[in-house]
Amino acid sequence: MRALTGIKPTATPHLGNLLGAIQPALALQDKAEGFYFIADYHALTTVQSAPLMRQYTREVAATWLALGLDPQRTCLFVQSDVPEVTELTWLLSCVLGAGALERAHAYKAAQQDGRDINVGTFLYPVLMAADILLYDSEAVPVGRDQKQHVEMARDMAQAFNSRFGEVFVLPEPMIAEAVATIPGLDGRKMSKSYGNTIEVWLPPKQLRKKVMSILTDSRGVDDVKEPDSCNVFSLYKLFATPAQTAALAQRYRAPGLGYGHAKEELYQVIEARLGPARDRYEHLLANPEEIEAVLADGSRRARAIAVNVLGRARDAAGFLPAPRLSST
Ligand code: TRP
Numbered sequence: 001m002r003a004l005t006g007i008k009p010t011a012t013p014h015l016g017n018l019l020g021a022i023q024p025a026l027a028l029q030d031k032a033e034g035f036y037f038i039a040d041y042h043a044l045t046t047v048q049s050a051p052l053m054r055q056y057t058r059e060v061a062a063t064w065l066a067l068g069l070d071p072q073r074t075c076l077f078v079q080s081d082v083p084e085v086t087e088l089t090w091l092l093s094c095v096l097g098a099g100a101l102e103r104a105h106a107y108k109a110a111q112q113d114g115r116d117i118n119v120g121t122f123l124y125p126v127l128m129a130a131d132i133l134l135y136d137s138e139a140v141p142v143g144r145d146q147k148q149h150v151e152m153a154r155d156m157a158q159a160f161n162s163r164f165g166e167v168f169v170l171p172e173p174m175i176a177e178a179v180a181t182i183p184g185l186d187g188r189k190m191s192k193s194y195g196n197t198i199e200v201w202l203p204p205k206q207l208r209k210k211v212m213s214i215l216t217d218s219r220g221v222d223d224v225k226e227p228d229s230c231n232v233f234s235l236y237k238l239f240a241t242p243a244q245t246a247a248l249a250q251r252y253r254a255p256g257l258g259y260g261h262a263k264e265e266l267y268q269v270i271e272a273r274l275g276p277a278r279d280r281y282e283h284l285l286a287n288p289e290e291i292e293a294v295l296a297d298g299s300r301r302a303r304a305i306a307v308n309v310l311g312r313a314r315d316a317a318g319f320l321p322a323p324r325l326s327s328t
Helices: 015-030 050-066 084-093 098-102 105-112 119-133 144-164 204-212 231-239 242-252 259-286 288-317
Strands: 002-007 033-038 075-078 139-142 172-175
Touching (some): 002 119, 015 139, 033 288, 050 075, 075 288, 098 119, 231 259, 259 288
Parallel strands (some): 002 033, 033 075
């Protein structure tokens, strides 16, 4: 099975991204042929600063590599290194009614808020469909918020196929069953828009400080505590082994454990998980040529497939053979 997903280089990842998206996608490496790319064309709809674009692109690549993406098994590449995707965006935009774009969530939200959006944002779902269809992707691991976009990609594939013949593979969204809602510092879902995140790559001291700021109730050391309604414990469960989790739950239910102690335990399990990865991350960012070598190789492999699929689409639509495309 071929699984493809895009990661927008727009922000530093937090633990919610790690547990909800990055880890499930990395786990898929054993079961699927992965194509994971950095969606810089998509990011350009909002990131309009060259230094930031370069920085975020390298950070995303370093993040995935440090956390265990194996570039031998999984093709990691940069969207804009395969410019054929913009050509396919045009072909797909010609079989899509404008109404479908007007009904897309992101566009509707912008309309409702009276925000003036750029054409790139309006066309976002078509570019995303091109991403998916250009690699004959079968499964698209995404969060719930992206399901509509994958369904639109499927619709575009069907519309194109019904006019021109069986060119595109019909993709399916693959929604990771949420491990759990990952609570942020204040107990609400961890999300950048709530300002309650714990970033993955904080240095140890800052990580500890953030963990210490997690909201708890006012029970003191000598009070018995309820693990299942505690934000600290909910996060602990996601990083600790089952045995560690059971042991801490027991300490919650007896006097003698202060929330400060529980937070220290939480800090320790997060640090144990992320410490070694943080070293790899920092090594990569200090040696961007290592990152770029991986991306160059990934982009070459991805482009070979893309050129072939685009060739099928062009041919089906009746475009004369392009010398560039027949060379591979
Ligand atoms: N829109 C996706 C997001 O915001 C990123 C993305 C771009 C993507 N192209 C894709 C995801 C193709 C899956 C497949 O998260």
